[in-house]
Amino acid sequence: MDAATLSLATEAGRPPLAAPAAPPALAVRGLTVSYGQSPAVFSVDATFPAAAMSAIVGPNGAGKSTFLKAALGIIPRLSGEATVFGRPLDEARDRIAYVPQRASVDWDFPTSVLDVVLMGLYRRVGLLGRITGSHRTTARDCLVRVGMADFADRQIGQLSGGQQQRVFLARALAQDADLYLLDEPFAGVDAATERAIIDVLKGLRGEGRAVVAVHHDLSTVRSYFDHVFLINVRRIAEGPVATTFTAETLQQTYGGRLATGHVAELAGGIA
Amino acid sequence: MGADFVQFSLTPILIGSLAAIACALPGNFLLLRRQALIGDAISHVVLPGIVVAFLVTGTLAAVPMLLGAAAAAIVAVVLIEAIKRLGRIEPGAAMGVSFTFLFALGVLILEQTDTSSVHIDVEHALMGNLESLIWFRAEGWGSLFDPAALAALPEELIRLAVVALILSLLTWLFWRPLKISTFDEGFARGLGLPVGLIGFGLVVTAAVAAVAAFDAVGSIIVIAMFICPPAAARLMTNDLATQVGWSIVFAVLSAVLGYVLAGYGPLWLGASNAVSAAGMIAAVSGVILALACLFGPCRARVGVGAG
Numbered sequence: 330m331d332a333a334t335l336s337l338a339t340e341a342g343r344p345p346l347a348a349p350a351a352p353p354a355l356a357v358r359g360l361t362v363s364y365g366q367s368p369a370v371f372s373v374d375a376t377f378p379a380a381a382m383s384a385i386v387g388p389n390g391a392g393k394s395t396f397l398k399a400a401l402g403i404i405p406r407l408s409g410e411a412t413v414f415g416r417p418l419d420e421a422r423d424r425i426a427y428v429p430q431r432a433s434v435d436w437d438f439p440t441s442v443l444d445v446v447l448m449g450l451y452r453r454v455g456l457l458g459r460i461t462g463s464h465r466t467t468a469r470d471c472l473v474r475v476g477m478a479d480f481a482d483r484q485i486g487q488l489s490g491g492q493q494q495r496v497f498l499a500r501a502l503a504q505d506a507d508l509y510l511l512d513e514p515f516a517g518v519d520a521a522t523e524r525a526i527i528d529v530l531k532g533l534r535g536e537g538r539a540v541v542a543v544h545h546d547l548s549t550v551r552s553y554f555d556h557v558f559l560i561n562v563r564r565i566a567e568g569p570v571a572t573t574f575t576a577e578t579l580q581q582t583y584g585g586r587l588a589t590g591h592v593a594e595l596a597g598g599i600a
Numbered sequence: 601m602g603a604d605f606v607q608f609s610l611t612p613i614l615i616g617s618l619a620a621i622a623c624a625l626p627g628n629f630l631l632l633r634r635q636a637l638i639g640d641a642i643s644h645v646v647l648p649g650i651v652v653a654f655l656v657t658g659t660l661a662a663v664p665m666l667l668g669a670a671a672a673a674i675v676a677v678v679l680i681e682a683i684k685r686l687g688r689i690e691p692g693a694a695m696g697v698s699f700t701f702l703f704a705l706g707v708l709i710l711e712q713t714d715t716s717s718v719h720i721d722v723e724h725a726l727m728g729n730l731e732s733l734i735w736f737r738a739e740g741w742g743s744l745f746d747p748a749a750l751a752a753l754p755e756e757l758i759r760l761a762v763v764a765l766i767l768s769l770l771t772w773l774f775w776r777p778l779k780i781s782t783f784d785e786g787f788a789r790g791l792g793l794p795v796g797l798i799g800f801g802l803v804v805t806a807a808v809a810a811v812a813a814f815d816a817v818g819s820i821i822v823i824a825m826f827i828c829p830p831a832a833a834r835l836m837t838n839d840l841a842t843q844v845g846w847s848i849v850f851a852v853l854s855a856v857l858g859y860v861l862a863g864y865g866p867l868w869l870g871a872s873n874a875v876s877a878a879g880m881i882a883a884v885s886g887v888i889l890a891l892a893c894l895f896g897p898c899r900a901r902v903g904v905g906a907g
Contacts, residue, residue, distance in 0.1 A: 403789040419792065427790030434784045438632060439840045439898075448780050451791055456776060484838040500787070510790075 352415030354379045354508045354539030355400065360409030362392070362399040368407070369395045373564045379414070379507075380537045382530060383556040384544040384570075388583050391561040393543045394430065394512050401427055401510065413508055423452055426506035428497045430513050436486050442496050443481040446471055449503030471499040474532075476525050491522030498526055509533060511542040515549075527553055547595050550574055603740040611735040611754055613859050616821070616881055618760035619813035620851035623825035625767045626806040628844050631830045632782050637695075638803060639826025642810045643819040644699040645669070645676045647706030647725050650814065655713060660815060662759060669811045676702055727878040728818030730859070733757070756816040763812040767805055771844070774798070779840055820882045825851055828885035835896030854885035 355377040362370040370392040377383045385393045399406040402418055413421035426449070446468040447460060454460060472478050475495040480488065488496065494514060501509055509530070515523050530540045534555075544550060550557060550570060557574050559565040559582045566578040576596040579587060587595075623639065630636050646669040653668025654660060676698050683694040707722055737743065737752035744750070771778070781788035781795045788795050810822050833846035858881030863874050893899060 398786065401790055403786050422790075422792040425790060427787060429784060429786035429790075433786055435632070435634075438783045439834060439838050439843050440779075440783065441839070445783075448783070448787070451776060451780060454776075456773070486838070512786075 351379060352412070353377055354381075355411065355413055355510075355541060356415075357396075357400045357411045358409055360396065360399055360411070361407040362395050362404065363407050364395075368562065370399060370560075371563050373409070373560065375400075375558050375560075375564060375567055377539060377541050377558070378556055379539050380534060381555040382534050382540045382542070382553065383558060384542055384550050384554040385558050385560060386544055386547065386550060386574075386582070387560040387565075388586060389545075391582070393545075393560060396560060397510060397512055397541070397543055401425070403427070421508075424507040426501035426504035426509050428501045428509070428511040428514060430516065431490065431493050431497060432516075433512075436488070436493060438485065440485055441481070442472065442477065442483050442485055442488070443468055445485060445496055446499045446503050449500040452504070468499075468503055471502040472496075474502055474529055475499045489519075491518040494518050494522060495525060498529060502529070506538070508539045508541070511540070513543050513545060515544070515546060547579070550595070603738070606735065606740055606743060607738045608734050609859070609863070610738070611757055612730045612733050612877065613856055615733050615754070615757050615760055615816050616730055616855035616859055616877065617852045618757070618764045619809075619817045619821060620825045620829065620855045620881070620885075621848055622760060622764045622767050622809040623806075623813055623822055624829040624847045624851040625764075625771050625844070626802055626809060627826040628830040628833070628840075628847050629778055629782050629802055630806060630826065631834065632840075633799075633802075635803075636827045636831075639806055639810065640823050641676070641695060641699045642669075642673070642803075642807050643814065643822040643826075644703040645672045646807070646811050646814055647819065648672050648702050648709060649706075650811070651706050651709045651713070655709070662812070665815070666808065666811050669807060672702060673807060724818060725814075726818050726820055727876045728814075728816050728821065730817055730877045731874075733816060759812055760816060763809060767809060770801075770805060774801070778802070817881075818878045821878050824882035824885045825854070828882075828889045829854065832885075832889040832892035832896070835892040835899045838898050850885065850888050854881050854888060858882070858884040 353376045357375045360373045398404045400411045477495045557570045558567040565582045576592045649668035649672025653664040657664040679698045680694045733754045737749040781798050829847040829850035833843045836846045859877045862877040862880035
């Protein structure tokens with residue numbers, strides 16, 4: 330564990346994790362992904378600390394989602410590897426919960442809210458295991474945590490965008506993972522949902538779990554996240570938000586697409 | 601409803617129903633994956649495969665037919681890729697062209713071949729030979745308990761019963777992975793599910809259903825049953841298991857009603873000849889879909905693409 334992680338852990342009022350060599354929640358080495366001719370993600374190394382909230386930040390088309398999906402093996406990679414808590418990805422599937430972009434699925438699918446949350450229990454229930462009352466209770470508890478308890482029996486097509494995102498988060502909570510990976514969890518959701526989601530995510534961090542989110546709203550990086558990873562096809566910078574999320578790294582990431590005054594404001598006066 | 605019914609109508613109705621079920625089961629998932637036309641494609645591609653397999657082996661046995669259909673499917677995939685890359689044509693058009701071309705090729709080979717000894721010609725390719733699949737040895741309902749008569753059941757019936765049973769078992773066994781990967785592919789991959797393999801397995805089972813049904817009922821029913829019963833069923837419910845249940849009900853209803861209407865409908869209307877059972881079954885399934893569109897309880901599409 331590096332110094333940054335230790336300081337984060339103590340900041341949050343908990344003792345530092347026992348072993349000094351505790352592995353990061355997610356470590357990626359030499360990740361390259363290509364759609365056709367030019368690479369979408371090129372030779373990227375990244376390390377996301379345990380028990381912290383990390384943001385993946387970069388401009389549109391910078392490969393943020395691609396990086397996350399390829400790290401998880403959801404889309405094929407040309408090269409590179411990922412470890413989760415120091416273990417190969419496939420040995421750590423039980424410790425990962427992935428929340429895809431809301432728009433990536435067909436919400437007209439014939440199923441109910443509770444049913445979607447129960448999908449999060451798949452690895453515990455198995456291929457033919459019976460869904461019992463206690464599984465349903467677990468799923469309902471997860472809906473309570475995201476403020477969707479009254480929607481359990483609703484057909485998913487009847488939900489608003491924010492409600493859809495909360496259901497996806499509830500499904501991830503049902504997985505009871507140690508590493509939560511979210512692809513644009515705040516995209517197109519209402520303010521109340523954003524508040525509810527960030528509260529749940531901070532609660533997860535408080536329990537010593539790791540959260541990694543693709544994030545597009547630069548103005549909330551400082552208030553939401555501990556750790557930031559800046560990407561624009563290549564790795565630009567990574568580290569604690571306080572020292573890494575600076576005017577300089579932002580300009581590097583966004584290639585001069587941000588107004589100087591805006592950058593200074595985002596970087597919190599450090600610049 | 602006596603001896604005549606058992607001898608002449610029971611087996612065609614059963615065969616039609618089993619073929620409809622075998623196609624409708626994978627059809628539910630193909631429809632939800634927006635791959636419904638794969639059923640259409642498969643039923644077109646199998647024709648040249650089956651014809652060439654017949655030319656090579658001289659029989660209509662199931663295994664060579666399946667191998668021929670599989671080979672034709674591979675040719676189709678290669679052809680589509682070639683057209684896409686060399687011609688810079690969009691994928692949908694490349695698929696449409698390839699399948700139609702292969703089907704036409706199958707028709708041409710058929711016409712140039714002496715297949716008079718077996719039930720394989722252009723008309724059968726489209727319509728099957730449902731009416732001729734009678735239970736010759738049956739003498740009445742009692743024949744259902746007569747081993748000698750049962751041994752003489754049309755082999756298409758046995759084949760389709762086995763296929764429908766296997767498909768039902770596979771659907772039950774892989775229900776959860778199928779459902780999860782159909783709804784949310786990314787999440788399914790995150791769980792570590794072999795999503796590619798599941799999708800491939802679904803297409804393979806659809807192909808098996810198509811090939812098994814093709815010989816008995818023709819490609820028109822195959823195409824209709826992949827899409828119409830599941831699409832109508834989707835309008836009846838917002839629950840996947842209930843949808844699959846409805847699709848089976850609609851599949852059987854189409855087969856029974858279609859067969860009866862084809863046999864007796866024209867007589868009721870004063871015409872003298874029965875019409876093609878396969879055509880009528882497919883038409884009935886279309887009417888059921890139309891009725892479901894008009895009156896189905898879950899036709900309201902709320903929240904589609906809502907931001």
